[in-house]
Amino acid sequence: MSSSDTPVAAARGVASLEEARDWLKARRIEDIECIVPDQAGVPKGKMMPTEKFFSGTTMTMPGSIFMQTISGDYPDLPDEVDYDPAEGDLFFKPDFSTLAVVPWESDPTAQLLHDAYDGDGNLFDIAPRQVLRRVVGLFEEKGWKPVVAPEIEFYLVKPNTDADYPLEPPIGRSGRPEIGRQSYSISAINEFDDLFDDIYDFSELQGLEIDTLIHEEGAAQMEINLRHGDPLELADQVFMFKRTIREAALRHDMYATFMAKPIADEPGSAMHIHQSIVDKDTGENIFSGEDGEETSQFLSYIAGLQRFLPHVMCMLAPHVNSYRRLTRHSAAPINVQWAYDNRTVGLRVPNSSPAARRIENRVPSSDANPYLALAASLACGYLGLTHDLRPDKAIEGSARNLPFGLPRGLLEAVALFESCEELGDIFGHRFGAVYRAMKEEEFETFMRVISPWEREYLLLNV
Structure with missing residues (x-):
């Protein structure tokens, strides 16, 4: 039986932006943690008020978040990596199937995993979720x-x-x-x-x-x-x-x-x-x-x-x-x-x-x-x-x-x-x-x- 067939699955995930709006409103969610797993499996991202999340502004962050070591350093990258931070940030889009509450927060808060895209709209190939996908x-x-x-x-x-x-x-x-x-x-x-x-x-x-x-x-x-x-x-x-x-x-x-x-x-x-x-x-x-x-x-x-x-x-x-x-x-x-x-x-x-x-x-x-x-x-x-x-x-x-x-x-x-x-x-x-x-x-x-x-x-x- 898949997890989507079980009652507990209703606590996590929706299919669309509109369903997310209803889901968050029903739970009176005030803030959303927009999360991206990095190469070490460490959560990176931004916290934003629910109103800002629905304002239509796409979340952006530098691609270097996928190149930072566990100690917080950045290595010297070889030429074949072909990554230039001067070309601009990556764009991050939510995967609404991962929407869930953050139950340990004192204020009503949700969490939502995001996928990284480059400026041409392609999934960023070295992001861990994309590697597995x-x-x-x-x-x-x-x-x-x-x-x-x-x-x-x-x-x-x-x-x-x-x-x-x-x-x-x-x-x-x-x-x-x-x-x-x-x-x-x-x-x-x-x-x-x-x-x-x-x-x-x-x-x-x-x-x-x-x-x-x-x-x-x-x-x-x-x-x-x-x-x-x-x-x-x-x-x-x-x-x-x-x-x-x-x-x-x-x-x-x-x-x-x-x-x-x-x-x-x-x-x-x-x-x-x-x-x-x-x-x-x-x-x-x-x-x-x-x-x-x-x-x-x-x-x-x-x-x-x-x-x-x-x-x-x-x-x-x-x-x-x-x-x-x-x-x-x-x-x-x-x-x-x-x-x-x-x-x-x-x-x-x-x-x-x-x-x-x-x-x-x-x-x-x-x-x-x-x-x-x-x-x-x-x-x-x-x-x-x-x-x-x-x-x-x-x-x-x-x-x-x-x-x-x-x-x-x-x-x-x-x-x-x-x-x-x-x-x-x-x-x-x-x-x-x-x-x-x-x-x-x-x-x-x-x-x-x-x-x-x-x-x-x-x-x-x-």
């Missing part, structure tokens, strides 16, 4: 429709205003911090009942659909699973969920963090992506045949993930911290082996009925931009399908002692992405050049910081 369009040209279901892990931590101090678990209702591993513990979730009540309430008011909430392995580490659906809609939901969870946590004197590895001795946080492909005409899952058995297309999709995932790691693990999660003897995968119902591999095939046959990509980290992570994962599977690739044999037993099959750091990941012509054709060479420049600039910023490890082991020993 373009990849989904490749499937549509073949008569296919991708279906995804993300799972997002995050930590709750005490407020931390000094970056030199390690993060700590927050105090729950018992008055004590969590100290041990509490996988799937209901009592550990109950420690934060009031927070999760707010998360569920905020989500319902925004039309966001939570499938399940569980406690993960780490101390105060949680996971929220979303219902399956259209990739762009689900990326929008992940984008909005992250903001919702952070805002709800602040209400309870906590931080919610989606860092891939926020605490040294605790497991990292992932964004697992379940994915399948259906035939647009029949609605049937192309991973299963009429007899219910696996199809060659199912194996080709896995093979595409195996071959190309290492080349898109800079989007699945986009920050220097991301690679601290991908370590041996942890819950995170270190290679692209695949197996049936095996959580040690990068590519897991969960137990399911033939109609629900899918592949779980366990490689992405929770710090990934959901638009780019979904686009990257789907692009790899698409290349497997269109190149009719064949995967390695499914493994049995643990994959954690097998060799690394993923890059160990950000610069290696960027180099792998740059070296793959097939992915360059899919994502566009301008996007690749901008993204590479941003990641290299972020790495240079990171290298200017001296870590405690260096002072501990090098200060008096070398």
